[in-house]
Amino acid sequence: MKRLDQLTSTRFIAILLVLFYHGGGGVYFSLLNIFPISALLHAAPTGVSYLYVLSGFVMSLVYFRPKEKFDIASYWTARFVRIYPLYIISFLMVCYYYIDFVARVKPQKILANIFVLQAWIPTYAQSFNYASWSMTVEFFFYAVFPFFILWAYKQSTKKLIWTSLILWMLSQLIYESLWSGIYPQYRNFIVYFPLFHLNSFIMGAVGGIWFLRVGQDQVIKPSTNLFILAGSIFLAAAYTIASSIFPQLPYNLQPMAGLLAPILTLIIVSLAMDKTRLSIFLNRPALVALGETAYALYILHVPVVWIYERALENSSLANPRLVFDYTFIPLMIAIGVFAHFYIDRPLRNWLKNILKNISMPLLILDLVIIAASVYISFNFRFEGRKEILSYRSTALLMFWSAFLLRTVLSATFNTFNPNNLYGSFQQLARPVLLSVTIGSVVLAGIIFTAYSLGQFENFPRSIFIIDWVLVLGLSLAVRLLFKFFGIYKQTSAPT
DSSP states (O other), rough: OOOOOHHHHHHHHHHHHHHTTTTHHHHHHHOOOOHHHHHHOOOOOHHHHHHHHHHHHHHHHHHHOSSOOOOOOHHHHHHHHHHHHHHHHHHHHHHHTTTTGGGGSOOOOHHHHHTGGGGSSGOOOOTTSSGGGHHHHHHHHHHHHHHHHHHTTTSHHHHHHHHHHHHHHHHHHHHHHHHHHTHHHHHHHHHOOOOHHHHHHHHHHHHHHHHHHTGGGOOOHHHHHHHHHHHHHHHHHHHHHHHHHOOTTTTGGGGGGTTTHHHHHHHHHHHHOSSSSSHHHSSHHHHHHHHHHHHHHHHHHHHHHHHHHHHHHOOOOOOHHHHHHHHHHHHHHHHHIIIIIIIIHHHHHHHHHHTOOHHHHHHHHHHHHHHHHHHHHHHHHHOHHHHHTTTHHHHHHHHHHHHHHHHHHHHTTTTTOOOGGSSSSHHHHHHHHHHHHHHHHHHHHHHHHHHHSSSOOOOOOOHHHHHHHHHHHHHHHHHHHHHHTTTTTOOSSSO
16 A cells, blocks of 8 residues: 555654653753643653554554465564664664673673563663663564454454453553552563553554554545544643643653553544645655654664763863754764664665575574573583682673674574575585584684783683584584474575
């Protein structure tokens, strides 16, 4: 169906509220910080909820095809490719900012961020790039969506609407009860846990299904539809202003859990149906481009704020704060545009091509093998907790080096390609042997370099032999098991 670019443009407005909320507005925020506008400028939590509703709506527009088979694997791959490249870049930027402390961070906290699981673990929800918790929520939506949409194919529109409303009411009842009972002691759980945001996404998805089944064929006067749109925006704005005056109402972070989701759904649906000059204006290429850069703006703005502030503070400028206040918003928009069009898009295309020849189960199992091998190697080589702890820094450096290096080498030698399972044992084993052996040699070189520079007191040579045996043996065993059980069907000649 035709793209609804007027919706895309609204993403930029929501992200701008997030930038203001996180302290990046500077003089632009100060100029508008007058009541009641000031209350609306603090409405970033509602803006995040709007993005969740919009995400569900757009997912339905793109993937609700009852007459076609839903390819779940392709869907998940497409969503991963859409989100992950800039996500991991933002994570690495935060690691760079905290370069002096990263080596002392718990591996499980780093892994939770690498695998986008941090919001499921309340103590890690705000670790590293604190804005990235919402990517855990989005990945949860993407995991649920295929099963919801397959169920929705068989349901009436009326039933779907009632289901979404009941889910919304139950979610709000539970959420507000928890908020009044255990906030702020369990703040990270109440605010960021993905389940509390599912109602927004489902309501948006049902709104998208209604639009496809009913809405796009409805004959409604443009003036009537515009009245519904304006009325919905007014209700959302009025509640936001009222909640800033009356503390008895849920306010600040509370609306982020979907409190206004029904109203936000009305805004999105009526805007999708709009055919007035408003949509013509929002469909302008410049505004659409800004909307398309919304994700880049969102995921990168926290590390950019930190790095930019540090750079200004270390400069010889007389008033670095004033420079930041005037320049950050224009700079962030420029970075967002550049990152979207010249980094994110090319990376997505590259990653799509790479993933065509990668078995995700093999990749995940290899990562587990890498982590387990480092742990087993050090525990097998050294006796006693005290001796093992004395090598903790060495183990951490080896773990993170192996985690990145071995993955890159495996992709380079094509060891994740399921077609390799169907050749001879030599064809299966050769790329694994090469990638594991080269990885072990380079790992030994990295640890020896650190030892030579005085970072470690000892250089445990036998560790690398044990690790090499474990990684090689387990990697080959996994591939042989995949071949034995016929996990994959052969699609082309072995490479």
